[in-house]
Amino acid sequence: MLQLLIPYISSLSTTVCLCVSHRHTMAFLVNFLAFHFLFTFFHYSSFATNVNYNVQTLGAKPDGKTDSAKAFLRAWTSACSSAQPATIHVPSGRFLLGATSFSGQKCRSRAITLRIDGTLVAPSNYNTIGNSGTWIKFKRVTGVSVIGGTLDGQGANLWACKNSGRSCPKGSTTLAFYNSKNIRISGLSSINSQKFHILVYGSQNANLVGIKVSAPGNSPNTDGIHVEKSTRVKIMNSKIGTGDDCVSIGPGTSNLWIENVACGPGHGISIGSLGWELQEPGVQNITVKSATFTGTQNGVRVKTWARPSKGFVKYVLFQHIAMVNVENPIIINQNYCPDNNNCPNQVSGVKINDITYQDIHGTSATEIGMKFDCSKRYPCSGITLNDVKLTYKNEPAHSLCINAHGKVC
Template structure:
């Protein structure tokens, strides 16, 4: 009798455990909810329906996108009223934007996550079909500004793993006003002449990690805007593109600074810049400090190391002014490779706020198989170890 009671008790507990396990992760298949994998039928309602159901579930949920091409219009996934602590979006297919760029071109963002917590995007491809809009912009015609492909605003604990973004109209991925975002194995692809197609842009965000990613685009591979801190960027292959940039900074007077940034083990191939700090030649109370550029490889890069504090394209809104952004405590360590121009290391700092505490250690950059040159204006710091080009910093 005792053994029977034990068996029934165990069976009862196992059933409860099994049911609770099944209930612990709810799945929503967008195709079951009406999405069509033909690349032509607007599937926006099905995606929003899956999101709303996952939000309301109160338990970890997965939104599944099966193989195929799913046409998606402008979509905002809002998390303000979500009961769910964790939503995973598992994509085996491709989300494709409307071919007519006017449909999303003035929306700001194509796929927008607002105030979400614990969202993960796993796999998949986002195809914004931006080529027609780039052609419009390059022709000088009046065109929409273009939409960022994927954006997270005011969000926390975000994971993007194995996602590909191709042919964005504007920025590919934006992390804005957010905390604890991790982007791993991301692939970004757009032609080198596609305008303003930054790979990943981070602004006013804390604790962002970008790792093991390959980014080729028409603007910065990674760009870091004001108010960003505690960023870790490692093992990124950049090219084509404009490199990894802190900036542009200092457009307004009251601007939050950038600090605690690490860029490690990155490779730049045929890019306009390697690692760059760029500020407008305008009054500002912004700053850049505690930055480490380490273990970087340059392959035929136009400006492998550059600080430009006199950024003033076309002379508009900034002529005859100086940058107020204070730059200090930047370390360049173990950087080697080839420059496509004679001056491989350029520090063009503000005469009103010279760069301070620039540290160079084991830098070897060549131009046409000869040591490259350096240029320093209003920059002080120190050098150690092997240094080519020669140190031009003043102490």
């Protein structure tokens, strides 16, 4: 039973809110089955010989002061050229690492594990890697696993620079995979990244499990996990607290499964921002389930620029979600235009349809617990609400719907 009562209607709103019954789309079923069959990574069987390369043996220093990039690259070159499964081992200690890129284009091995028992530390001087784009980069790799350990981006000095209004580097993403396949990241902690903590871009079959992300709530642009132009990505059993989106979903993402993620502090789980480019790939087949949001700016959000675009969002399921004192628990914002810059027509061209909100309970930190502010040119369609109950100060929260069509179960 929907508990948001009669929608709160602004004097500027053209409100079209939501009728009855729910039809479970085939896309959700396909998405579910995909992640139970396509995320079985075929590593070498246990009888295969595994070759080990210890970075400390190859010259890395666990003193947190000596740049160990050359030792890591030596280990990667050996593991990459191996015909057998290979493990690069980082023992206990703090290993300073400058910006480092690992390429898989010429690799013979299709099963390389980076096992971290210690901590990798970025340079404390943000100018050292602040313009490199990525601190630890994997590109065109297949069958790479990153297991355990901590990545310390030491981003505090750069955040202070940005928050002061001075001219600063953009900052580096801590860990990124570009154009890669069959990736596994398990049990990894990322703290105080300069910018994004983890990026999956242009990749297929990535499994992120047991991830811990930590940065202060006021750290700028420190998204926990960003996925873009990728398919068959799974994010499971993770805890993310940061200064931006816990998980952000960019253009061209499909078949993304997010389950059992605790978010806070942060800006929630966001599809977007989308629609910056006219010719932009869409987002589809997204499932977010069994997530908890605590004290976040947003809960589940879709955000698009108020610009012409041929992008789209469709076949999205938000299910079994708990909200604890969240400012905007459920929000679609298609009029995103900070400071009214770069938004020439003030109308979003991104088409949004077939989004289901099911079993979403908890508390809103503001009176309006659900806000659908959709494009006046392309209204949201196919929005389904099923067992949504949000309260504000122990009373049912209000809703605001602009250019939104759908149904309530």
